[in-house]
Amino acid sequence: MPIDLYYFRVSAPSRAILMTVRHLQINVNLKHIDLTEGQQHSEEFLKINPTHQVPVLIDNGFTLWESRAIMQYLCNEYAPNSSLYPTEPKARALVDRWLNFDSELYSTIDKLLIDKLAKGVEIPEDVITNYKNKLKVLDKLIGVKLYLTGDQLTIADLSLLATTTYIAWSEQFDFNDYPNYKRWNTRLKSELHYYEGINGITREDRDATMAKLKARFQSFRMI
Ligand SMILES: N[C@@H](CCC(=O)N[C@@H](CS)C(=O)NCC(=O)O)C(=O)O
Structure with missing residues (x-):
């Protein structure tokens, strides 16, 4: 089946x-x-x-x-x-910790993106500053490591990699301010042969999607 x-x-x-x-x-x-x-x-x-x-x-x-x-x-x-999800308890716990960290990061950026691009709401400065601080922490946590938990790619890398597309789309952050994160992101994008096929969404596609979502949100507001 x-x-x-x-x-x-x-x-x-x-x-x-x-x-x-x-x-x-x-x-x-x-x-x-x-x-x-x-x-x-x-x-x-x-x-x-x-x-x-x-x-x-x-x-x-x-x-x-x-x-x-x-x-x-x-x-x-x-x-x-x-090795995407190691079975050794401590190695697995570190992957789980990253997945939880990413989940929190994702839910904030998802809201920020929908508010800005699909609802046309101006993002308050303190919300941006707060997110910048989170990215600073993320950058520090990645440090010089090849992958999030060390020298092996795990599902935590794949999850965060997907989240990073929203971070880029929000156009609120300069990746140069987060050099470890930028290096990790750039390397993985070129290393994973399937990255572009799955994540390569054009700006036109994205804008069209956001415009349709915006129209939906507006029609709901009129009810
Ligand atoms: N925590 C969930 C988040 C899933 C999520 O945010 N899905 C969005 C699309 S990116 C969705 O389906 N939104 C439709 C809705 O909420 O009605 C996960 O990781 O699966």
């Missing part, structure tokens, strides 16, 4: 899963959910994920949402010996 992956091409957490399945060479049946059309609110989709979010994975009747949990599951179920 095939594994179904519900995703939206522009969504960062969806792309984190796409990179994981590509890396582990797991076959999935892709089901595109167009968030700009509000397809995540259909009765059928809400039965799958009441939080109306992508990505969602359905593996032989087992339904799982939350991208980081999906990445962990895919490694546990289909690639238990992969």
Whole structure:
């Protein structure tokens, strides 16, 4: 029975899963959910994920949402010996810590991006300063390491890599201020042969998506 992956091409957490399945060479049946059309609110989709979010994975009747949990599951179920998610408890704990760190970073940047690009809200200076401070910490944490937890690529790198696309799209931050982060990001983009195919969303695509989302938000406000 095939594994179904519900995703939206522009969504960062969806792309984190796409990179994981590509890396582990797991076959999935892709089901595109167009968030700009509000397809995540259909009765059928809400039965799958009441939080109306992508990505969602359905593996032989087992339904799982939350991208980081999906990445962990895919490694546990289909690639238990992969260095993407090490089994040694301390090594695994460090990956889990990064995944949690990334989750927090993601939720702030997601809101910032939607507010700015899809709702047309001016981002308050203190919110930007706060995020800049988070990026400074991130930069320090990466330090001179090749990958987030050391010398092996893990799902934490893939998750953060997807998050970084939103950080870039927000156009609020100069990556030169975060040299370790910039080096890590630049290296991974060229090292992972599937990076561009999955994450290479053109500016036109992105702007068109944001414009459609903006129209949706505006029509809701008029109700
Ligand atoms: N914590 C979730 C976040 C997922 C998320 O933010 N999904 C967004 C797209 S990037 C979504 O589906 N939004 C539609 C909605 O909330 O209605 C994860 O990592 O899977």
